[in-house]
Amino acid sequence: MTIRRQWLIMLTLTAILAIVVNTIILSSLINQYFQTYTTGEYNKSLSQIKSFSKMALSQNNMTTQQIEAQLASYLNDPVTRITLYNADGSVIVNVGIDMSNMNNMMSGMMRGREVGTFSQEVDRTELRDSGISIGTVNVTHYSSIGDSLTSVMFRSALIRNSLLSFVIVLALLVMIGLFVSRRLSRDLRGTSFMALNIDLGNQADIPFSKIREVRIIQQSLKELKSRLKLKQMGRKRLIDEMVHQTRTPLTILKTHLEGFQDGVIDVTSEEIKTCEMQIENVSSIISNMSHLLDTEKEVSPLSIEEFDFSHLLRRILAGLKLQFDQKQVALSLMSHEKITVKTDLYKLSQSIYNILTNAYKFTQPGRKVEIFLQTDEKMLSIEIKDTGAGISLEEQKHLFEAYYKGSNAQAVPGEGLGLYVVKQNLEQIGGTIRVESALGQGSNFIIRIPMTL
Template identity: 25%
Template sequence: MPAASIRRHLQATSLLAVLAGYVVLLLVNRQLSNRLRYERHLAQVAATRSSLERLAPSDVDSPAKLQELLTELATPSLMVWMVWLEPTPVQGPPVLLPVGHLFQDYSTAHPLISAAASELQQSSEPHSFRLHGRTYFTSAIPIRLAGRSYQLRFIEDFSLQLAQEHQLHLLLVAVAGVSALFTSALLRLVIHRGLLPLDAFSRTLSGISSNSLGTDRLSLAGQPLELHPIGAAFNGLLDRLSESWDHQRTFVNGVSHELRTPITLIAGYSRRLLRHVDHLDATQAEQLQLVASEAESMGRLVNDLLEIARDDAGRLQLECRQLDPYALLSEQVDRLQPTSDQRLRLRPAASGYAEVSADPERLAQCLSNLVENALKYSPAGSPIELALSSDASDVVFHVIDHGSGVPEAERESIFERFSRGSSAAEVSGHGIGLAVVKTLMERMGGRALVRAAPGGGADFQLRLPAVLSTPVEERHSRSAGLRRWFNPA
């Protein structure tokens, strides 16, 4: 599941809150309109009843007079009529309707009067009903005039009011949509400005490296109060990391220096004893050879640890100069051949290759680590090929083995410290050699990588920028007498 964005979450939540506010506004407006309509109807009913009750008995003692009064009280939108609750045959019909031009079509059989009568039988309280697409309010109240009991009935047509309210609601919805868009744009700006301190924190954190753990800290000056606890926690974490990092560097540097002397002595004396192998039996010679080999391997590990410690402390010094890459590669093959069971093969160099600018000792150390790595992870007796190539911008040193290769998913991680590939389970190692190669190559302006070799295996490459300052003809006349830069002991 993809990670959620705080900006989008805040913007969406704020926008939903605004829209919810508009919905509540519309609902409240609708309820208020219904309530106002109900109270206005009650007020008209009360006023009509009060007007009738104030009349003298002589003004309401006959149905004709009552019908004339109802005609005066009724309007085109308000129909008022009465039902005589105790009629007698000589006193006329029980239903008294307004008379006149506006109400000449109304009778007890009129659909509106019939529908209202049916509604009032269920409840005389004010309530609405629909008829032929229009909406009406109806109610009924008892009234006594001139000693007679009547039921005063009302029908109010408020279809026009509902249509106006509907148009008003549509207008409010349109205004809400436009306001939501405006609010969204404004919220985007406000949220962006509000999260700028977090962006500043992120930039500061991304710029902190192992070399700046002791100096870089998050500044809390001018930051919002909500970020002060976060900044204080990060600064505390950086303090602890800096202290731990200093302890680690001191330990690695001290242990590496302390181990160099005994390892050098063991390697030196074992090689000196091997010169007198004629005085030893086969078992002793084999054991002595194993001691010398392991001492050299430990010497290389100590040197690698020293390089890492120097780089972490910012004290890694390089003496880069322009050199012939193929001459360096040839000398490394000659130097490493005795310790590789004669498995190294040097391919001829193509004409026209460029020179490089590098520290010859560090570059030789990188090649030694790659050759040692290839010897470990390739079948016994299979050749290890070394080659030189170039392209438009780089000179490339190749160390090619014929082992199982490196899976594509692991081609970056194997160059990290203490990281080993999935095929390294049964091979001894510390996960340091390739990390040192990567570090040294980056400090010399190059890079280290691995590709699949043609026909199977791994092609480890050291890439350095080409330096085209020496004619090709002069390269082959250079002396190959380069010094032996790297001494594992």
């Protein structure tokens, strides 16, 4: 059985039960209140009849017609007859309602019920004046106030209106139930469609349901979809990072080998060490990425060691110098003091390589790139300043996002991962990076890392 059908059955049964219980209780309370009210009105009329009859007999200044007319005014349901006797028992006035018409009306109201079953009784009251009996008044009424015409009509109208209300409310509830169940089933079908498409890897965006429980399921599915997408993007980003990071050392190796072949570079031990360093970089990149893909982690573990940063920086510049010279861009280290740091050598060197490679791409021939170093008790500051194209303030906000390329970098080869990798690496070793730049005025990247991690 579908949820929609179960919902309709449950709603209908609940509505019927609620309406029946409510009708029974309200009808009982209203009928009880009406009976009390009718009884009170009868007692009030009876008291007025007694008072008038006593006055009429004691004053003896009213004609029979006047007395009859006045008593006839008290013939209101449930009173059916009033008879007034004098002291010797003679009838003075006898007024009443035509019972044949009354029975016809009541039989019409109470279908199937015999008219003769409406019994009557008499309230007999002796009238006295100064202790002397002056007459008697008999008030005939229905034996039960509930058998009065008014009571019968009231109960009949109450039952009719209750049934009418029951039908109207039930019809409204069924219509509302159909609307709600259609909406619920639609949202559930949409949720099922969403789950199926997530499983198949298809795009399936549906509006969130206004039903809280269904909306929670949809939000969970959307979050699951986002996590799966992030996981896929993470794998792609790892591969892209590996490709991007291997490009620099491979380019340096290629440049040096061409230099050796053309005789531009002498085969010295220092140049061989530079090439060996690039091979080690490629090996480290492949090893790290292989480990990350196997363990499905987003960052590689740190390898902390103490080393001479000045020496590392000179080796990096030696590897890149030939490229810069070929483009006629001056690459200079402006600080030559010996600096020892304790951190992850690979992540720091890769970050500097990426920034210098970017500076190489965006600095025009005849301009320069300079590196400044500054230390305090705990931090090392590295400033890499170029005189290239510069970066707008708006683009600086997105500069370190993965796959982001600025307006002046669209025609430049690359995936837009270099600065993203820089930031990730520096954050892992407790460092920071910021940029100061303006269009046409070059860029200044400032790195700060702890001297000891």
